[in-house]
Amino acid sequence: xxxxxxxxxxxxxxxxxxxxxxxxxxxxxxxxxxxxxxxxxxxxxxxxxxxxxxxxxxxxxxxxxxxxxxxxxxxxxxxxxxxxxxxxxxxxxxxxxxxxxxxxxxxxxxxxxxxxxxxxxxxxxxxxxxxxxxx
Numbered sequence: 001x002x003x004x005x006x007x008x009x010x011x012x013x014x015x016x017x018x019x020x021x022x023x024x025x026x027x028x029x030x031x032x033x034x035x036x037x038x039x040x041x042x043x044x045x046x047x048x049x050x051x052x053x054x055x056x057x058x059x060x061x062x063x064x065x066x067x068x069x070x071x072x073x074x075x076x077x078x079x080x081x082x083x084x085x086x087x088x089x090x091x092x093x094x095x096x097x098x099x100x101x102x103x104x105x106x107x108x109x110x111x112x113x114x115x116x117x118x119x120x121x122x123x124x125x126x127x128x129x130x131x132x133x134x135x
Contacts, residue, residue, distance in 0.1 A: 001013070001014065003019065003020060003027075004022065004027035004028050005020050005022035005024075006020040008020075028128065059120060060116075060120045060121075063113055063116050063120075064113075064117075066113070067109065067110070070109050070113075071109060074101065074102065074105040075102055075106065078098045078099065078100075078101035078102030078105065079098060079102070080098070081094055081098035081101055082094060082095045082097075082098030082099065083098070
């Protein structure tokens with residue numbers, strides 16, 4: 001087994017590297033969440049490519065774009081609500097409602113998108129564990 005941080009050979013099953021002191025599980029998780037690491041590259045090459053074998057997920061990238069578009073739409077909707085003219089809005093209620101849409105709407109939208117990304121992160125971690133068990 002090799003250290004996930006410094007690359008030196010360490011005893012199999014080591015939780016910490018005796019050379020650099022890195023926690024092997026934490027370093028692996030950081031690499032997985034960042035989408036980098038020699039194991040991912042090796043697995044993609046060995047399995048004949050990541051994209052067409054569905055080893056590389058594109059949905060998290062799409063979710064990030066959808067989040068950005070949704071955030072812009074929620075903000076514009078809140079601004080329109082703030083400055084719309086009718087009886088309710090003349091009393092100032094529209095301003096506070098629009099502000100609430102901007103703040104609460106964007107917060108809820110962020111939480112929803114993070115939940116979707118979290119599901120794919122769990123998938124990546126489980127796939128990493130599966131690769132370690134097979135090798």
